[in-house]
Amino acid sequence: MTVPVLASPADKRYELRRLVEVLAEHGLPLADIPSPAALAARHDRLFKICEHTKVIDDALVRLVDEPGGRLMVKIGPQLGKSTLVSRWLPFWWLLRRPLDRAVLTSYASSLAAGHSAACRDMIADFGAEYGLSLSSTESNRTDWTLNTGGGLRARGVRGGLVGNPMDLGIIDDPFADRAQADSPVFREAVWEWYSSVFMSRQSPDARQVVIMTPWHQDDLAGRLLKRDGRVEDGGLWNVVHLPAIAVAEDRERGFYADPLGRAPGEPLTHPKIPAGDRDALMRFWTKRRAATTTKDWNALYQGVPHDSEGSLLSDLDVQRATVHAIPDLKRIAVAVDPSGGGRDDAGLVAGGLGVDGRVYLTHNRTGRMTSDRWATAACLLAVDVGADRIVVEKNFGGDMARLLILQAWDNLVRDGKAAGLPPMIQEVTARRSKVLRAEPIAQAIKGRDGSDEGGRVRFGDAHELKQLKAEFTMWEPGSTWSPGALDASVHLVTELLPSLPGGARIASPTGIRRGEARGGGPRIERRA
Numbered sequence: 192m193t194v195p196v197l198a199s200p201a202d203k204r205y206e207l208r209r210l211v212e213v214l215a216e217h218g219l220p221l222a223d224i225p226s227p228a229a230l231a232a233r234h235d236r237l238f239k240i241c242e243h244t245k246v247i248d249d250a251l252v253r254l255v256d257e258p259g260g261r262l263m264v265k266i267g268p269q270l271g272k273s274t275l276v277s278r279w280l281p282f283w284w285l286l287r288r289p290l291d292r293a294v295l296t297s298y299a300s301s302l303a304a305g306h307s308a309a310c311r312d313m314i315a316d317f318g319a320e321y322g323l324s325l326s327s328t329e330s331n332r333t334d335w336t337l338n339t340g341g342g343l344r345a346r347g348v349r350g351g352l353v354g355n356p357m358d359l360g361i362i363d364d365p366f367a368d369r370a371q372a373d374s375p376v377f378r379e380a381v382w383e384w385y386s387s388v389f390m391s392r393q394s395p396d397a398r399q400v401v402i403m404t405p406w407h408q409d410d411l412a413g414r415l416l417k418r419d420g421r422v423e424d425g426g427l428w429n430v431v432h433l434p435a436i437a438v439a440e441d442r443e444r445g446f447y448a449d450p451l452g453r454a455p456g457e458p459l460t461h462p463k464i465p466a467g468d469r470d471a472l473m474r475f476w477t478k479r480r481a482a483t484t485t486k487d488w489n490a491l492y493q494g495v496p497h498d499s500e501g502s503l504l505s506d507l508d509v510q511r512a513t514v515h516a517i518p519d520l521k522r523i524a525v526a527v528d529p530s531g532g533g534r535d536d537a538g539l540v541a542g543g544l545g546v547d548g549r550v551y552l553t554h555n556r557t558g559r560m561t562s563d564r565w566a567t568a569a570c571l572l573a574v575d576v577g578a579d580r581i582v583v584e585k586n587f588g589g590d591m592a593r594l595l596i597l598q599a600w601d602n603l604v605r606d607g608k609a610a611g612l613p614p615m616i617q618e619v620t621a622r623r624s625k626v627l628r629a630e631p632i633a634q635a636i637k638g639r640d641g642s643d644e645g646g647r648v649r650f651g652d653a654h655e656l657k658q659l660k661a662e663f664t665m666w667e668p669g670s671t672w673s674p675g676a677l678d679a680s681v682h683l684v685t686e687l688l689p690s691l692p693g694g695a696r697i698a699s700p701t702g703i704r705r706g707e708a709r710g711g712g713p714r715i716e717r718r719a
Contacts, residue, residue, distance in 0.1 A: 239462040258396035265494035277306040289339035291358035300347030307345035308332040372406030435492035456672030481661035503633035526683035537565035538675030557676040566595035
């Protein structure tokens with residue numbers, strides 16, 4: 192049953208309040224708005240409902256019908272969670288339960304006040320059409336009341352709540368940053384505040400919503416889950432955990448079934464990227480990963496307060512394998528993982544076999560390219576680095592990859608951008624699984640003892656290699672994501688270190704260095 196929209200003139204406040212009490216007793220809403228996100232979309236043209244927004248929104252709706260319900264949301268920054276939970280949720284909640292008192296807290300009182308003021312202003316602008324209006328006796332940024340009796344209080348974490356009853360409690364990030372969460376003193380202070388202040392103000396059926404970055408295993412989220420447990424394990428907390436890159440269920444590491452049903456390796460949606468543009472989403476998250484340490488990536492974007500244990504390389508592995516000086520190279524190659532198989536990014540990496548017997552990854556020109564563009568880009572990179580061979584995967588297109596490269600080389604020669612015969616073209620077919628191909632390369636980077644001197648593969652320190660390094664630290668066995676730069680580097684290293692599994696002795700001329708002429712024509716070798 193839906194009650195018609197009501198007006199609330201001052202001279203009929205008593206009648207309205209009594210009507211609201213009757214409505215509340217029967218659980219009837221003042222207006223037929225199904226969810227906080229629906230309310231936001233109706234009044235804010237900039238609010239974007241993504242797949243991840245729907246999951247959070249559904250959990251918020253269920254909370255209304257769960258007396259004493261507890262909801263925890265773990266998702267990365269700048270994805271709309273605070274706008275939905277800390278601004279539109281109180282408004283929508285008071286439409287359904289106009290007598291309730293909500294409390295909103297955050298690590299800074301100013302941040303909580305900002306969310307509170309935004310919600311208050313939305314009620315001032317749009318509340319009348321739903322029968323809600325602000326009381327003239329209390330309507331400031333941190334404390335405002337409706338003429339129906341409900342309202343909101345905004346405080347900083349560890350702030351006082353004496354005299355403020357709570358039917359809905361929202362904690363929006365109790366820690367400002369890692370420094371606070373890493374402090375045992377600060378963690379204990381937040382826990383004591385939650386136990387002695389936040390909990391003590393709750394009504395018997397009060398609902399709780401906690402949204403926070405899980406910085407530390409012993410922070411507020413960690414302690415709550417350790418004490419109360421998740422619903423899946425027979426506990427109290429419903430947890431909406433949405434990693435930036437989906438991970439296979441592994442409860443020991445804190446990953447449960449993905450709320451979106453994503454396969455491992457699939458990216459999370461973003462309000463400013465079309466949901467169907469998977470490649471754009473992967474590029475966005477890869478750039479974020481490249482700019483973030485493993486520890487912070489896992490906390491901020493993967494929602495777990497510890498380093499990833501399943502990725503090919505850690506940040507420390509990459510750091511140890513990065514060098515500032517590259518020796519003379521006796522073989523130089525460009526490797527291409529063409530766009531195909533549903534992916535628009537073409538992997539394009541260059542490197543060489545040094546006189547010291549190590550392979551050095553020196554260039555990464557991976558990008559979104561059609562077949563004609565990646566072939567040209569591969570040839571231009573071969574010219575830039577003086578490559579004697581181009582290694583190309585032919586899974587998608589067969590001999591077409593070779594023909595595209597030869598045609599691109601001829602075009603560059605006509606345009607004066609290349610000279611002479613093209614580099615040798617070596618075609619490879621990726622018949623084995625990615626994990627069987629990539630793990631030996633990762634081990635060759637780390638070395639047997641994990642020391643600075645142990646590895647047989649090294650990264651240069653060029654900025655353009657950051658994406659390649661990020662893909663090594665993001666991709667995990669079982670992932671359906673196929674990162675182009677990583678795939679290309681696997682082909683290159685396998686070709687230049689023939690003793691690795693799946694390699695083959697290279698029967699081409701050696702001794703070619705940067706800038707030296709190549710000759711011998713377009714030699715083509717095929718390798719399984």
